[in-house]
Amino acid sequence: MGRRSEADYDVIVAGGGAAGVGAALGAAKAGAKVCVVEKYGFLGGAATNAQVLAYCGFYHQGGEPIQAVAGAGEQVLGAMRKLGVGAEPYHSETTGNWIVLLDPERLKVALDRICAEHGIDVLLHTRVAAATRTSDRIESVTVAGMDGRSRIVADAFVDASGDANLALVAGLDYRVGDEDGRLQAFTMPMRVGGVALEGRIDREAIKAAVVSYNQTAEHRIGRSDGGIYTRVPGTSDFWWLIVDREMPSLSSRDFTRAEQVARETALGLVDTLRREVPGFENAWLAQTGPQIGVRESRHPAARYEVTYDDVVTGRLREDGIARAAWPIELHGEAGKPEYHSIGAKGYYHVPLDALRARGLDNLWYAGRVIGADSRAYGSVRVMGTAFATGEAAGSAAALSASTGETPSAEAVRAMLKEHGALI
Numbered sequence: 050m051g052r053r054s055e056a057d058y059d060v061i062v063a064g065g066g067a068a069g070v071g072a073a074l075g076a077a078k079a080g081a082k083v084c085v086v087e088k089y090g091f092l093g094g095a096a097t098n099a100q101v102l103a104y105c106g107f108y109h110q111g112g113e114p115i116q117a118v119a120g121a122g123e124q125v126l127g128a129m130r131k132l133g134v135g136a137e138p139y140h141s142e143t144t145g146n147w148i149v150l151l152d153p154e155r156l157k158v159a160l161d162r163i164c165a166e167h168g169i170d171v172l173l174h175t176r177v178a179a180a181t182r183t184s185d186r187i188e189s190v191t192v193a194g195m196d197g198r199s200r201i202v203a204d205a206f207v208d209a210s211g212d213a214n215l216a217l218v219a220g221l222d223y224r225v226g227d228e229d230g231r232l233q234a235f236t237m238p239m240r241v242g243g244v245a246l247e248g249r250i251d252r253e254a255i256k257a258a259v260v261s262y263n264q265t266a267e268h269r270i271g272r273s274d275g276g277i278y279t280r281v282p283g284t285s286d287f288w289w290l291i292v293d294r295e296m297p298s299l300s301s302r303d304f305t306r307a308e309q310v311a312r313e314t315a316l317g318l319v320d321t322l323r324r325e326v327p328g329f330e331n332a333w334l335a336q337t338g339p340q341i342g343v344r345e346s347r348h349p350a351a352r353y354e355v356t357y358d359d360v361v362t363g364r365l366r367e368d369g370i371a372r373a374a375w376p377i378e379l380h381g382e383a384g385k386p387e388y389h390s391i392g393a394k395g396y397y398h399v400p401l402d403a404l405r406a407r408g409l410d411n412l413w414y415a416g417r418v419i420g421a422d423s424r425a426y427g428s429v430r431v432m433g434t435a436f437a438t439g440e441a442a443g444s445a446a447a448l449s450a451s452t453g454e455t456p457s458a459e460a461v462r463a464m465l466k467e468h469g470a471l472i
């Protein structure tokens with residue numbers, strides 16, 4: 050790719066989760082000079098910072114694992130397999146969904162390796178903290194890291210920060226939560242060690258332990274179904290999603306309170322399991338965090354919002370740049386998830402305009418930042434789909450950096466297909 054300007058990079062990606070890695074790979078495969086800026090000391094986003102240990106969205110719902118996401122996402126699965134993680138589709142009998150179970154430590158290394166192989170400049174422990182802009186373009190971002198603050202310049206930018214932090218500091222409009230300002234429940238996934246390997250985990254015993262915990266607990270558990278759990282691949286650890294919190298706002302104060310309460314709850318709950326559930330006699334809380342799981346935060350202004358109808362009718366479109374195959378999964382009330390399936394072929398298209406910032410020509414969105422109404426958001430946000438929207442955003446950003454023009458959906462589609470993506 051011919052460089053147009055004296056910028057430090059063609060493309061800067063804010064955030065190194067599934068979307069950010071997808072974007073960085075998409076841009077690098079297009080020949081761009083790419084920097085990905087990540088505030089934690091590792092890549093992976095929610096998979097590694099909040100212990101969301103399963104990729105959703107790689108396959109259609111149903112009896113057979115039909116692939117919906119390839120390209121960058123498939124490259125990441127391949128990198129994990131090289132490290133001995135099966136990364137094969139796993140079927141949930143209850144929901145009919147297919148997931149890919151993760152080992153977070155191997156995932157971190159797989160992502161380091163794949164970025165290095167593609168010549169991507171990765172800046173860890175560094176946060177995108179400010180942006181300078183003209184009326185219609187971002188010129189540079191200020192990053193705050195271990196060596197203080199510095200300014201880096203690029204021709205195009207991708208906001209893959211999950212929380213739309215680049216759009217925020219660039220001064221774009223945004224919505225918080227749904228159309229009434231309500232946020233989906235936050236959850237603190239936990240790993241429990243020391244669980245006996247023999248036999249099936251008794252869900253009825255877990256449900257009874259939750260009832261027992263709730264009788265004396267200051268902060269009660271809302272879920273009465275025992276939560277979502279499985280074993281972490283290759284270990285005897287029990288991975289459990291049951292500690293849900295409603296978040297009143299996105300302030301640091303409310304985040305602090307949610308983290309503290311969720312931690313207390315997790316510890317108390319595991320103590321109850323140890324006393325009351327067979328197989329958990331020697332169990333301990335091995336890990337929460339590094340942070341609570343954020344399902345939803347800011348939705349910055351996009352040129353198109355994927356709608357509920359797009360999802361449930363399985364709408365395909367000529368300007369589609371990614372397949373999305375995970376059903377709508379809403380967590381409006383803590384502990385009471387609600388599902389809506391995708392119609393027609395079992396996937397729908399995300400259009401290029403859902404990745405385009407409204408008000409800035411060189412800012413692209415990826416992952417859970419893309420334009421979607423509150424119900425469609427319950428589908429597009431998952432990590433398999435985030436790799437796909439990320440790769441598309443990175444490809445579009447690279448194309449716009451090389452030409453100075455906004456690329457057509459046709460050009461982005463052609464590039465994605467050349468790089469192995471499914472559309």
Ligand SMILES: Cc1cc2nc3c(=O)[nH]c(=O)nc-3n(C[C@H](O)[C@H](O)[C@H](O)COP(=O)(O)OP(=O)(O)OC[C@H]3O[C@@H](n4cnc5c(N)ncnc54)[C@H](O)[C@@H]3O)c2cc1C
Pocket residue numbers: 063064065066067068069086087088089092093094095096098099101102103104105106175176177178209210211212214215235236237238290341342343344415416417418430431432433435
């Ligand atoms: C409890 C829970 C369970 C879930 N279960 C599943 C599941 O089983 N499977 C699934 O696929 N999805 C699941 N999801 C949804 C999924 O985890 C997210 O929607 C997904 O991670 C979105 O990917 P992303 O890359 O857009 O954002 P994220 O994974 O949030 O990544 C954003 C990255 O940006 C970084 N960042 C943020 N701000 C800045 C900044 N200013 N500067 C630099 N870096 C920054 C963050 O540190 C992070 O690494 C779940 C979510 C939650 C909360």
